[in-house]
Amino acid sequence: MTQRMSTSTGKRSERGIKPSKAQNKDHKKPTAGALKGAIQLGIGYAVGNLSSKPDRDVLMQDFSVVETVFLPSDGSNLTPAHHFPDFRLKTYAPLAFRYFRELFGIKPDDYLYSICKEPLIELTNPGASSSWFYLTSDDEFIIKTVQHKEAEFLQKLLPGYYMNLNQNPRTLLPKFYGLYCIQFGGTTVRVVVMNNVLPRAMKMHYKYDLKGSSYKRRASRKERVKSSPTFKDLDFQEMHEGLHFDADTYNAMMKTLQRDCRVLESFKIMDYSLLLGIHVLDRKPLSRGGRCDSRKGQKVLYSTALESIQGDVRDPGPVADDDTLGGIPARHKDESLLIFLGIIDILQSYRFIKKVEHSWKALVHDGDTVSVHRPSFYADRFLRFMGTTVFKRIHPLRGASSKKKKNSLHAAKSASQEVLSTSREEKEQKKKEKKAQSMEHLDGNLFISSKQPDLLPASVVTLTSNSVGAESSEDRRDSSSTVALDDPLLAMSRSPSDHELDVYL
Template sequence: PECKGIFFKYGIILKALHLITTSSALKGAIQLGITHTVGSLSQKAERDVLMQDFYVVESIFFPSEGSNLTPAHHHGDFRFKTYAPIAFRYFRELFGIRPDDYLYSLCNDPLIELSNPGASGSIFYVSSDDEFIIKTVQHKEAEFLQKLLPGYFMNLNQNKRTLLPKFYGLYCVQAGGKNIRIVVMNNLLPRSVPMHLKYDLKGSTYKRRASPKEREKDVPTHKDLDFMQDMPEGIQLEPDNYNALSKTIQRDCLLLQSFKIMDYSLLVGIHNVDQAYRVRVGAGDSRGAEGTVTPDQRRPQAQKALYSTAMESIQGEARGRGTLDSEDQWGGIPARNSKGERLLLYIGIIDILQSYRFIKKLEHSWKALVHDGDTVSVHRPGFYAERFQRFMCSTVFRKALKSSPSKKSRGGCGQSVVRRLAMGNAPPAAQSSSHTLPDSRLVYRPHLIQSDVDTESGKE
């Protein structure tokens, strides 16, 4: 009888949690909460952001029967918390997002749940207009983001050229004794542009291969060893774009290192323009001739958020409100693969809310006992930033040679020779592109690809 009573009480709790944790109820609560907080924020006068604004938390209760402040709804009672509302209002203004656009994108139509939650277990929603991503985050991640806000504020004021996430809001839905924290960010991979390849890259080689389960997906997210095997000659970029991207990665890595952040990734979505054209021609569609880009028959509207496309992120120039009549205005970075096929790259640094805390130090120490410590993903922030930048700027992205682009062997670093980057000194853009130096410490050798037979699905 005593056990039955415990299970009965536990069942009531689970039922209460189910009222809010079901997808439709959670999405409804998020939309109600954001509608209220943005509306109430519009009544507050515009002013400069103060230090105390980063630590403000506002809370409003939403009973299902409604109140004098909130409408009636059918999602069950819940409480909605808004973190640093004045500060995030400033961030949205900085990115050119008007309050009515923000509300219309997130609250006018149902949110779309993405089917690939990722290894972190987070739930992802995208707005119906493809503009914003909503991600659930853990308590420690939300807490860490709050601590980052003053430094994030300073960085955005000083530099629009960044691949770091654009944070537009931090909220919490409370129901049934459970807290569900969410962050609103820019959408890196627009659904209207089909991605032919997708990579989550850290610069690590330890167990960095997509699992068999991941490979079964229509567009699996591959990892570092997969990239080195699939594209051993890297992705070719025009010199100006390569220099801009390298400098942006360097600045972002230095900032992340200063906050003792590690275990972040570079998310790379690749749209193959020529492959998409061949598919359309094969399907009897003559549109999209050579020289034009039509990633999808549905032409998306221009980005509402400035500095949010891949090209804007490395150039620091806002072009998001232009007309969509050329490939650069799709927001992707133009590139080519080793076959000479035209690509559009959609990239951004993700998962930055991991600080090098004690548990991460233990994790690295344990992995270092069973494997080469310098190849595992969990590492001290300084080493992690240097390895990350070196991998991206020498193995993943290569500078195309204008004089003879057909000579692929000269288009970047080989597998036994890589370009030396001055970490923390002169930016990559300022260094000579005509010299390569052998350095055994910086080599990513082919035997790593052949010997690695990892099939684990966990995020390393």
């Protein structure tokens, strides 16, 4: 590309839409409507053509397959006629992505109906990737333009992604349903079809793009003036004091995030974000005008936020379309909330250019605060920020816990008193027998204390003969040791005064 290229063409190159090598002066740049129409037509043809292929297991070579077809506007023996410019379609790993769609319960007819029936809705992108986003009219799928490096990286990830989805279909990671490339009018467009994290039918009172870093993590002035701005990490700490969940929901959410971050770390992926949408239930009734009226129930399994974190439930049927739209209930101060979330932008590998970027930023700023960092550190910082600053556990009321503790202590005290009363009765019986034995060896002139009948005053011991004292002490030691051996429960529960009493005996 030369410096004479127009500004609009340069912007398209940044957004993953770049001129192809075959571009010349006769080619007209496609309009936005033609681009969306070609994307819909290309995906529709690819899915329809795939239906003629028999089902089989996914093989390793299927992940690297790229199928190419030319679709002229006049049509051909294999392709339909259309009113868009001639274009070439590339479909990446079609059998592998068909398996992913089947795993999430997406039928081919529903997939085509969602993407091709109504015109795509173009969305704004607050991120730094400058990609274009299109939303299907039924809120199910997002179509995102990606750069060549990102598409290449995703295709390399597919074997590991396949393994991870088999083990854990419930995940907050992006769910990829297709990867395509369209070349026409001298322009190359690569798009990936994903799940939609934030349903358009639900009003998001707050939106956040969170990374767990602090360097330049504040929404710009241009972003803040939008009708629905997307804020960042520093904004969240100023506007919210954390979102509170019950213990089970908090544990399930953090377990899912931890598992997903370890998967990304194993792929050497960093610089991803948590897209967080907050709907305040107390403010306005739910608006359902943006959702297609013909949509009955949920088409995609595990696609809602609540489904993605409930890892213990297996293979439920499609969830009925209710007023929560799969949001996770939460609290913030006195407000009741519905939370929608998902991990986005995972196609950033810690390649050489990222290492250089981190090293350069670390020279100017604190290296631990910038978003670009090695994958292991990035994952730990991300989880720590989410688990302590963003999401918080609701602790049970002190009164309820203290009452439960009091009841348990009362039960334990009653049981111990019952055991001790039994021990005391046995002990008193032993004392009486022991007293009778000791009286046989002593003269009748000895003084016995009425308060402590088993204790002999020291003065009395000195007045008795050595043989009598030895015999008495020997008998008393035997009696004492016999009590300790015959009643081990008493030895465990005796008080210090009981212990002193045995020493004298």
